[in-house]
Amino acid sequence: xxxxxxxxxQVNVAEGNPLTVKCTYSVSGNPYLFWYVxxxxxxxxxxxxxxxxxxxxxxxYGFEAEFNKSQTSFHxxxxxxxxxxxxxxFCAVRDYGGSQGNLIFGKGTKLSVKx
Amino acid sequence: xxxxxxxPSRVICKSGTSVKIECRSLDFQATTMFWYRQFPKKxxxxxxxxxxxxxxxxxxGVEKDKxxxxxxxxxxxxxxxTSAHPEDSSFYICSARIAGxxxxxxxGPGTRLTVL
Numbered sequence: 001x002x003x004x005x006x007x008x009x010q011v012n013v014a015e016g017n018p019l020t021v022k023c024t025y026s027v028s029g030n031p032y033l034f035w036y037v038x039x040x041x042x043x044x045x046x047x048x049x050x051x052x053x054x055x056x057x058x059x060x061y062g063f064e065a066e067f068n069k070s071q072t073s074f075h076x077x078x079x080x081x082x083x084x085x086x087x088x089x090f091c092a093v094r095d096y097g098g099s100q101g102n103l104i105f106g107k108g109t110k111l112s113v114k115x
Numbered sequence: 116x117x118x119x120x121x122x123p124s125r126v127i128c129k130s131g132t133s134v135k136i137e138c139r140s141l142d143f144q145a146t147t148m149f150w151y152r153q154f155p156k157k158x159x160x161x162x163x164x165x166x167x168x169x170x171x172x173x174x175x176g177v178e179k180d181k182x183x184x185x186x187x188x189x190x191x192x193x194x195x196x197t198s199a200h201p202e203d204s205s206f207y208i209c210s211a212r213i214a215g216x217x218x219x220x221x222x223g224p225g226t227r228l229t230v231l
Contacts, residue, residue, distance in 0.1 A: 043119070
């Protein structure tokens, strides 16, 4: 069965410093991987996705993620964090087992960026 | 582009009443919409998959008679929580997938349901 794991419940970063939010995946075939961000009491906003191609994927708001097949990881990164990046981040993988291709989400990582 | 709206954003109802939540894709057609439930500080739990013009597919453990889903058009899906109880209080989020494009889902802003 497909799954993703976000090992950190919370990540704390100082504004201006680089940030990394970790995600590892487990799939039986080629993974379709996604990152979403959720601000308080809001729905999820799409950040970026990896389907095929370059391992480094660039997304919205200056975020990027690196697909690493050998480590089965898809960590989210940003070179310089902003206070406004503080939110809940979800990694997700497309569920090949489901008939509709729904997404399986990690438990989420709360990112806190302090000024 | 790819905007999904939900209405209402917040609803408070009495126990035993029914509540309808609408999910609309504003600038694209969505043959498939998904309904999720999110508990505080928890991940999203897929409740059901809604396909335009056909019956919804419910995930294991989700009562289809309690959570009625109707996907009557390519831009609208509704979730009706019937005979709501306090334990149904939650944050309900829908997402839509663009017709013909099968990977990315676009999410609505969510509906906060509180059952008294």
